[in-house]
Amino acid sequence: MAPSALPSSLLTDALHACVVGVVITDALQEDHPIVYANPAFERLTGFRQADILGRNCRFLQGDEHEQPGVAEIREAIKEGQSVTVVLRNYRRDGTLFHNELTLSPVRNAAGQVTHYLGFQNDVTTREEARQSAAQSARVLSSTLDRVTDGVTSLDQDGVITYVNGSGAAIAGRTPTDLVGHRLIDVFPTAPLTPLGQSILRARDASSPQRETAFSSEIQKWVEVTTYPAEDGVSVITRDVTEHHQAQVALQRSEQRVSRIFAASPMPVALTRLSDRVFLDVNPAFEDLTGYIRDELIGQPASELNLWVDDTERLNALREMANGNTARKRTVSLRGKSGQIYDCFVSFVPIEIAGDPCVISLVQDMTNENRARRAMEESEER
Incomplete structure (x- = not known):
């Protein structure tokens, strides 16, 4: 089958001057070969026109053809839809870059997809920052999950946005039971208790609060320290039931000794x-x-x-x-x-x-x- 007609010369001139990498593939030929690549695409990838034209864009993926974005591209082409994905691509010199690819179908008067327009944008800095932040979040989450104290984050509306394993265990729940739910929905009487009141004081007064009290809902003595933040509060909880019982036993013992001492x-x-x-x-x-x-x-x-x-x-x-x-x-x-x-x-x-x-x-x-x-x-x- 003969290649479909290319865009007009005016459109070609506009794409040629574009600072974003642009390719056009022929959707009517087998394997969607590239029939146009602008200079920005050459600068982005390091490949020359002779290396690009007639090839499928997958050559930029190197050996990484099973990336999640690849499946999304296949599905979008199958359905004749637009799609935006971020792929791990490789330049001619072998260096890795993260390519934000947007594919848009071009249809003829009969509604048939004849070409795909692909916009390529180097988002390596953004992706590396995102991956670094995600790695830091994983390390932080892993660290907090090893902490024996409970760590819980609430937003301004009292919705639990994070809880570590110890915090969920102290509450007699799992993290899945808590995250995404309002504290008042999980513990309806919380705002009326000394522990709940200390959390509200920290949020309203923007100053750390500490309270130790017995929670009837979980049947434990709990020490709660609440730290305010711009987006809500962070709550550190500690199960002090054994410590409290030991203190009570010590006080009773001291009282008995004191009475014996005096008598x-x-x-x-x-x-x-x-x-x-x-x-x-x-x-x-x-x-x-x-x-x-x-x-x-x-x-x-x-x-x-x-x-x-x-x-x-x-x-x-x-x-x-x-x-x-x-x-x-x-x-x-x-x-x-x-x-x-x-x-x-x-x-x-x-x-x-x-x-x-x-x-x-x-x-x-x-x-x-x-x-x-x-x-x-x-x-x-």
Whole structure:
């Protein structure tokens, strides 16, 4: 079959001057050979007219004939439609470039497609930037999916645009269950809860907010930190249920110990080992020494002159520094009034908030010793 007529000379001159690569293929010949290529196409590809005319455009694809865009081109030609795709093409020197190709059918008066007009545009910079951004997004997504804290993004309308695996797991959902849905649709009571209110405050006040509360919808204690952004908010969630339960158990334990400490008939004092400062005393210790609690807390024992023989105190502290327990040391203590008390003191090392401390358990033997001495004197008489 003879080639179809080429465009008019005026159209040819316009295409010749075009800065975008242009080719015309003959749709009535087998394999759609190129029957025209403008100078911009030669500059884009590095091929000369003799290398181009009579060939199908696929020669630019090198060995990459299974690209996604190729299938779209075949389908568009089959249907006689226009199509725009981005292909990986190769110049004459073998260098790769990303070619944004737009194919448009040209029909005769009878409506038959006689030619295809192909516009070629080098979009390598754009595609490399897009691929780089996509790779960065994949790396970021992969990194966030390994984070144990939940990471969720919401747009200005409260629609979930991203959630990592940990965030979905904390919510008892999958990312598919959440992305694309409004937070209020997934958790209807969220705006009424302290956690939901903190998210709204961050969005409205444009300042980070943090809240820890129990979520009845997921039956967990959750710490939520919300950071505002131009397009919405980013929410970091952490399941603190175990930590909260441990804190509650610790508080209850401390309350029990505190009650035992206060109710003990034996004088008890808690001091810090590094500076010997009193951290706490029980009522029995107040009764023994004559000092009230406020006079003791924050004061070192040495400044209160409690020890009659300071050597006894220093010997006990040396043992404490070595991590030993000094039990039933016989010491003499001086009360606020100046009265001397004969005592047994046991020192037990303990660590509080990382600080080495000492619990002193005091047994007042003054009356017993007086009675014993009186008995001995009576027996002698």
